[in-house]
Amino acid sequence: MDLTLKVWRQSGPDDAGRMVTYLAxxxxxxxxFLEMLDVVxxxxxxxxxxxIAFDHDCREGICGMCGMVINGVAHGEQRATTTCQLxxxxxxxxxxxxxxPWRAAPFPVIKDLVVDRSAFDRIIQAGGFVSVPAxxxxxxxxxxxxxxxxxxxxxxATCIGCGACVAACPNGSASLFTAAKITHLSLLPxxxxxxxxxxxxxxxxxxxxxxxxxxxTGECTAVCPKGIPLDTIAQMNTDYLKASR
Amino acid sequence: xxxxxxxxxxxxxxxxxxxxKIFYGRESFNEYAHWLRTLLQPFLPYRGVLTLLEIGxxxxxxxxxxxxxxxxxxxxxxxxxxxxxxxxxxxxxxTHIMRWGGVTIALxxxxxxxxxxxGVVNPAGFNSxxxxxMIEGFQPGRWWVTAVYVIAIILVGLHLRHGIxxxxxxxxxxxxxxxxxxxxxxxxxxxxxxxxxxxxxxAIMFGVVK
Ligand code: SF4
Ligand code: FES
Numbered sequence: 001m002d003l004t005l006k007v008w009r010q011s012g013p014d015d016a017g018r019m020v021t022y023l024a025x026x027x028x029x030x031x032x033f034l035e036m037l038d039v040v041x042x043x044x045x046x047x048x049x050x051x052i053a054f055d056h057d058c059r060e061g062i063c064g065m066c067g068m069v070i071n072g073v074a075h076g077e078q079r080a081t082t083t084c085q086l087x088x089x090x091x092x093x094x095x096x097x098x099x100x101p102w103r104a105a106p107f108p109v110i111k112d113l114v115v116d117r118s119a120f121d122r123i124i125q126a127g128g129f130v131s132v133p134a135x136x137x138x139x140x141x142x143x144x145x146x147x148x149x150x151x152x153x154x155x156x157a158t159c160i161g162c163g164a165c166v167a168a169c170p171n172g173s174a175s176l177f178t179a180a181k182i183t184h185l186s187l188l189p190x191x192x193x194x195x196x197x198x199x200x201x202x203x204x205x206x207x208x209x210x211x212x213x214x215x216x217t218g219e220c221t222a223v224c225p226k227g228i229p230l231d232t233i234a235q236m237n238t239d240y241l242k243a244s245r
Numbered sequence: 246x247x248x249x250x251x252x253x254x255x256x257x258x259x260x261x262x263x264x265x266k267i268f269y270g271r272e273s274f275n276e277y278a279h280w281l282r283t284l285l286q287p288f289l290p291y292r293g294v295l296t297l298l299e300i301g302x303x304x305x306x307x308x309x310x311x312x313x314x315x316x317x318x319x320x321x322x323x324x325x326x327x328x329x330x331x332x333x334x335x336x337x338x339x340t341h342i343m344r345w346g347g348v349t350i351a352l353x354x355x356x357x358x359x360x361x362x363x364g365v366v367n368p369a370g371f372n373s374x375x376x377x378x379m380i381e382g383f384q385p386g387r388w389w390v391t392a393v394y395v396i397a398i399i400l401v402g403l404h405l406r407h408g409i410x411x412x413x414x415x416x417x418x419x420x421x422x423x424x425x426x427x428x429x430x431x432x433x434x435x436x437x438x439x440x441x442x443x444x445x446x447x448a449i450m451f452g453v454v455k
Contacts, residue, residue: 006329019329072332098330105323168334171316172323212323213316215246215343216411222334231420238417 001027001093005040007052008100010109017109019098029089033076034059034066036088053112061085061225064160067167068113069100074164074223082162082225102167106174106209117163119209120177126205127198128181130190149187156184158226165220165228171212176220178206179236180228186239199239246312247412252305254409254434256298257401261441264379267454268445271376278375306351313347339407346400353397360390383449391450395443402439406432 003024010017024040031039034056041051057065061082068083070076076086091097101109106119145153159180166174182199185191191198207213214233221230263281266274284294333341356366361378364371369381383391409431413419419427448454 008329069328069330072328072330073334077332077334100328100330103324103326103328105325170324171320173320210323212320214415215316215340216407216414217340218335218337219333230414231424234414234417234419236417237415241417 001029001088001091003027003036003091003094004096006096006098007112009052009112010101011050012111013108027088029087031088032059032084033070033086033088034084053110053114055114056084059084062160064162067102067162067164069098069102069167071098074102074167075162075225079222080225080227082160085225102163104163104166104172104211106172106211107163107166115163117161119211120161120163120174122209123174123178123202123205124181127194127201128185130185131194132190143189145188152231153184153187156180156187156228156232159184159224159228160226162225164223164225166211168219168223169212169214170217170219171215173214173220174206174209174211175214175233175236176224176228176230178202179232182239183232183235186235196239196243199236200243203236203240246309246316246408247415249305249309249312250408250412252301253309254405256302256305257405257438261438264445265441267376267379268448271374271380274376274379275374310347310351313344317344337407339403342400342403343407346404350397350400350404353393353400356393357397379445380449380454383446385450385452388450391446394446398439398442401442402435405435405438409434 005022005024006019007022008017009020022040022044024036027036027039034054037052037054044051054068055065057063059066061084064082066083067075070083070086075081075083076090078086078090099113101107101113102115102117104115107115107117110116157180159177161177163174163177165176166172169175182202185198186195216230216233218230221228263277266277281295282292286293339346359366360382361367361375364373364378367373367378367382368384368387369377373381383394410419410424410428413427413431445454
């Protein structure tokens with residue numbers, strides 16, 4: 001299949017950036033979206049051009065490195081799918097595809113489609129951990145956990161920190177990511193001692209990074225490759241309100 | 246947003262029920278208006294309760310607008326560069342019109358107060374009985390006034406459809422199965438409110454209430 005790509009090119013943080021059109025010829029429908037870009041890049045390199053920079057690592061949907069806004073949708077229109085797991089068979093032959101980086105002030109563009117997501121790391125550093133006494137690892141069954149809690153905590157823990165929620169949110173809010181991390185720990189017994197300080201610290205850090213406020217539009221959960229539910233945000237709000245009292 | 250919004254929703258519900266008094270005749274409507282002003286009279290001055298409620302409501306409106314403006318400004322700052330292409334993936338039309346819908350509703354409220362509360366732009370005039378203002382205001386000759394009201398009320402309904410469940414979410418009261426119930430409840434409540442508000446002006450315009 002042949003495609004027309006409109007890609008955001010920006011040589012560095014200080015460059016203004018622009019959309020550039022490329023033709024991608026003989027794309028196999030079995031390629032992943034990133035493999036398609038690899039092929040385009042090989043051609044660019046042969047022609048002496050600068051290849052399109054994009055983030056990626058595992059290419060199996062678990063690391064959270066990849067991500068771009070494809071035709072106006074973070075990770076593309078295929079639901080619950082990371083960009084690396086999106087396949088070209090979901091596009092029509094001859095289609096025109098716009099590709100842009102995540103857009104948010106706290107995610108500055110480093111180059112082309114690569115953005116700096118250190119803001120997420122700082123949110124985690126603010127409270128996304130549990131403090132445990134050092135020593136040998138405790139027995140796995142030493143602390144009983146209710147099955148329902150374990151399931152919900154696990155669901156929240158599947159967040160891979162890709163940042164699609166921020167990219168899709170009309171407010172540029174990081175609530176879904178932060179809420180997933182807060183919920184993951186606040187549902188488990190190990191997370192109880194620091195539960196309220198954690199919620200407060202992480203939410204305050206999120207605000208300090210310059211992310212917007214949540215207005216419950218639901219755009220985040222719709223594009224989240226892991227389907228993190230809005231329930232986590234309700235959980236975060238509960239803990240935060242308790243902590244602020 | 247959630248708390249101030251809840252205050253306003255409470256007011257709207259009472260306001261809507263009060264309006265329906267017009268179906269019991271002009272007398273009943275005027276008596277209700279009078280009753281509101283003389284509530285707890287020996288203990289509080291004339292219009293005491295009403296003035297307190299008005300102050301509370303005014304504060305809620307101002308704080309609601311302040312919160313909305315703050316959120317909008319934060320959102321603008323968080324996304325300085327817009328997308329070339331952006332497609333919404335969430336369902337719900339109401340969500341997209343919260344901001345401009347809110348502004349439109351605020352403008353409408355100014356007109357509404359001038360019309361039916363103060364009577365300055367009402368044919369019945371400033372010193373008229375409330376029921377007269379209402380009935381003369383919605384005569385067929387002023388069909389465009391009725392049209393403005395209908396549009397505004399529908400906007401209010403859409404605003405509440407998202408606003409009500411959103412308030413529950415913000416306060417952390419929506420989890421799991423409860424989400425569906427809360428959303429349905431918000432929809433039902435908004436629909437009832439819209440119908441309740443639309444009934445009097447339409448009934449007057451079509452001559453059911455004279
Ligand atoms: S919540 Fe979903 S969209 Fe947001 S960072 Fe986690 S996995 Fe990505
Ligand atoms: S490259 Fe790891 S999730 Fe896509």
